[in-house]
Amino acid sequence: MTARGEGLRSRLGELGAALRLGWQAAPWLLLGYTALTVATAAAPVATAWLTKVVLDGLTGENDRVMTAAIVLVSVGALTLAMPHARRYLRAELGRSIALRTQDRLYTTVNGFTGLSRFEDPAFLDRLRLAEQAARHTPGQIVEGTFGIAQSVITVLGFVASLAVISPIITVAVLGAAVPTLIAEISLSRRRARLMWNISPVERREIFYGRLLGDVQAAKEIRLFGLGDFLRGRMRAERLRANGQHRRLDRRELIIQAALSLVSAGTAGAGLVMAIGAALNGSGTAGDISMFVVAVASVQTSLTSLAEQAAYTHQELLMFGHYLAVERLGPDLPPPARPRRLPRAGDIELRDVWFRYSEDHPWILRGVDLTIPHGSTVALVGLNGAGKSTLVKLLCRFYEPTSGSIHWGGIDLRDVPAVDLRKRLGVVFQDYMSYDFTAAENIGLGDLTAIEDRERIVAAAERAGVDDIVRRLPHGYDTMLSRTFFMETDRDDPVTGVVLSGGQWQRLALARALLRDDCDMMILDEPSAGLDAQAEHEIHHRLRLLRAGRTSLLISHRLGAVRDADLIVVLEDGRIAERGDHHELYRADGPYARLFRLQADGYRDEVAATGAEP
Numbered sequence: 001m002t003a004r005g006e007g008l009r010s011r012l013g014e015l016g017a018a019l020r021l022g023w024q025a026a027p028w029l030l031l032g033y034t035a036l037t038v039a040t041a042a043a044p045v046a047t048a049w050l051t052k053v054v055l056d057g058l059t060g061e062n063d064r065v066m067t068a069a070i071v072l073v074s075v076g077a078l079t080l081a082m083p084h085a086r087r088y089l090r091a092e093l094g095r096s097i098a099l100r101t102q103d104r105l106y107t108t109v110n111g112f113t114g115l116s117r118f119e120d121p122a123f124l125d126r127l128r129l130a131e132q133a134a135r136h137t138p139g140q141i142v143e144g145t146f147g148i149a150q151s152v153i154t155v156l157g158f159v160a161s162l163a164v165i166s167p168i169i170t171v172a173v174l175g176a177a178v179p180t181l182i183a184e185i186s187l188s189r190r191r192a193r194l195m196w197n198i199s200p201v202e203r204r205e206i207f208y209g210r211l212l213g214d215v216q217a218a219k220e221i222r223l224f225g226l227g228d229f230l231r232g233r234m235r236a237e238r239l240r241a242n243g244q245h246r247r248l249d250r251r252e253l254i255i256q257a258a259l260s261l262v263s264a265g266t267a268g269a270g271l272v273m274a275i276g277a278a279l280n281g282s283g284t285a286g287d288i289s290m291f292v293v294a295v296a297s298v299q300t301s302l303t304s305l306a307e308q309a310a311y312t313h314q315e316l317l318m319f320g321h322y323l324a325v326e327r328l329g330p331d332l333p334p335p336a337r338p339r340r341l342p343r344a345g346d347i348e349l350r351d352v353w354f355r356y357s358e359d360h361p362w363i364l365r366g367v368d369l370t371i372p373h374g375s376t377v378a379l380v381g382l383n384g385a386g387k388s389t390l391v392k393l394l395c396r397f398y399e400p401t402s403g404s405i406h407w408g409g410i411d412l413r414d415v416p417a418v419d420l421r422k423r424l425g426v427v428f429q430d431y432m433s434y435d436f437t438a439a440e441n442i443g444l445g446d447l448t449a450i451e452d453r454e455r456i457v458a459a460a461e462r463a464g465v466d467d468i469v470r471r472l473p474h475g476y477d478t479m480l481s482r483t484f485f486m487e488t489d490r491d492d493p494v495t496g497v498v499l500s501g502g503q504w505q506r507l508a509l510a511r512a513l514l515r516d517d518c519d520m521m522i523l524d525e526p527s528a529g530l531d532a533q534a535e536h537e538i539h540h541r542l543r544l545l546r547a548g549r550t551s552l553l554i555s556h557r558l559g560a561v562r563d564a565d566l567i568v569v570l571e572d573g574r575i576a577e578r579g580d581h582h583e584l585y586r587a588d589g590p591y592a593r594l595f596r597l598q599a600d601g602y603r604d605e606v607a608a609t610g611a612e613p
């Protein structure tokens with residue numbers, strides 16, 4: 001099949017999908033809209049014929065003038081009322097379709113179990129277009145298709161009427177519309193291509209805009225005086241996008257102006273011919289009126305048809321991005337024969353190699369590691385050693401490039417990702433701070449407990465954050481946001497409490513601890529927001545709480561994890577050494593060196609301040 005044929009097939013497929021969506025979303029609205037479209041399309045033809053009958057009646061050509069006049073008035077009244085009813089149905093239909101489309105899009109996005117798609121710029125561009133498309137496009141395609149149908153009905157009615165009066169003019173008027181149709185379709189193709197090409201530019205522009213209004217970025221932007229620099233970059237992106245839009249708009253302007261001249265010429269010539277015929281006595285006054293209305297309506301309808309076709313074509317191309325995301329399929333292959341994870345079981349990494357893509361370097365290089373059930377294992381190493389990557393593999397956000405990870409002997413690839421994640425409690429290095437209440441921020445850890453205040457408070461106590469939350473203006477119901485506020489808080493001066501980094505971190509820990517039944521707890525570098533004492537206390541607490549369960553701790557503060565049953569040192573994606581604190585200290589390898597370095601730092605500080613050791 002040729003590329004053009006392939007394109008047509010794709011557009012028809014997209015059209016079918018959009019109409020199906022409309023039908024599934026609101027069948028009755030769609031039927032009502034269909035009926036009104038047909039009536040709206042037929043009304044101008046009926047009006048023109050009735051006007052001709054009335055005019056001919058007045059000049060003595062027929063005697064049904066009064067009846068025609070009454071019907072004409074009725075059709076006129078309907079013509080006035082129908083656009084309002086159509087507008088209402090169109091808006092309602094658009095809302096119903098958008099609701100369904102957005103819902104389906106985000107169901108699809110939520111269905112991606114891994115992270116790699118969210119790191120792929122091409123996918124992100126497509127997703128942005130799909131999000132735009134989900135909001136408006138299917139509704140606009142339905143509307144455009146109905147607009148086309150309406151124009152076709154009107155054109156056919158008038159063409160038939162015009163053909164009765166002058167077949168030559170009919171052919172000329174129709175002929176003049178063909179280039180318009182072709183030009184509009186080609187322009188719409190260019191418009192859709194433009195949208196795709198400028199998508200990265202617009203994504204960067206949005207990024208700069210968000211950065212400029214972001215509360216977290218505000219500190220550095222002000223401190224380093226980055227405001228104008230970022231604004232300048234945002235402006236440059238907009239100028240680039242504007243330039244591309246302008247080039248297309250100019251092309252559109254020239255083509256459409258030329259086509260309008262052709263249409264005007266055809267109409268003028270037709271009018272002269274019709275008046276000539278009336279003067280010769282081979283036509284009536286009604287014929288002239290019919291002719292004038294028919295030419296004007298056919299041209300208007302054909303122009304509108306061409307525009308609607310082009311617009312719908314463009315929307316179909318946009319809708320293609322939505323369908324492409326929806327049809328992507330799973331990012332990580334779901335297990336062919338899903339297996340259940342055993343309650344107790346060691347976690348084993350068997351010769352795990354990993355890189356983020358073929359273009360990236362190896363991050364993990366043949367890691368063999370057993371995390372015994374119920375033990376506390378600490379993972380230490382320099383920045384970039386691959387510690388967080390290993391955690392992401394344990395959560396199955398990615399799959400090992402080669403090698404495998406087993407839980408109680410079962411390959412994680414054979415376990416549905418959702419089941420695996422129910423068994424994990426994780427505080428990521430870059431944990432989330434939600435613009436919700438304190439209770440909700442904890443409750444999100446287990447949605448079955450989001451309304452269960454007792455469990456939420458218990459988790460907060462375990463994470464050592466209960467006191468902090470109780471001291472907030474509305475306790476657990478305090479909104480932790482300056483972006484949103486509750487209606488009741490509108491005039492409250494303490495609205496929008498801002499927590500410290502360490503307090504947020506404890507809240508994230510409480511969120512993870514809410515999962516009473518999780519088998520493995522992972523803490524990825526809590527030291528970022530916690531003081532040394534707090535980190536030690538949390539690790540100690542966790543040890544008591546997690547008795548009999550497995551913990552994986554990642555920390556740069558070696559003192560905080562020295563009690564771990566097993567300490568694993570990762571260097572450049574390989575395990576450099578492993579053992580407990582004493583074994584590693586005696587071995588005098590990288591761990592001992594790092595430990596001494598940190599201990600010396602404290603000792604020097606103590607000596608310098610003269611404080612008691």
Ligand SMILES: Nc1ncnc2c1ncn2[C@@H]1O[C@H](COP(=O)(O)OP(=O)(O)OP(=O)(O)O)[C@@H](O)[C@H]1O
Nearest residue numbers: 119356360363381382383384385386387388389390
């Ligand atoms: N999504 C990603 N895509 C590509 N490379 C990545 C990605 N995430 C991490 N990396 C790279 O993988 C390497 C290991 O990163 P990782 O975050 O696992 O190290 P880490 O040991 O946790 O470091 P740190 O102590 O600084 O947190 C780094 O070189 C990093 O640039």
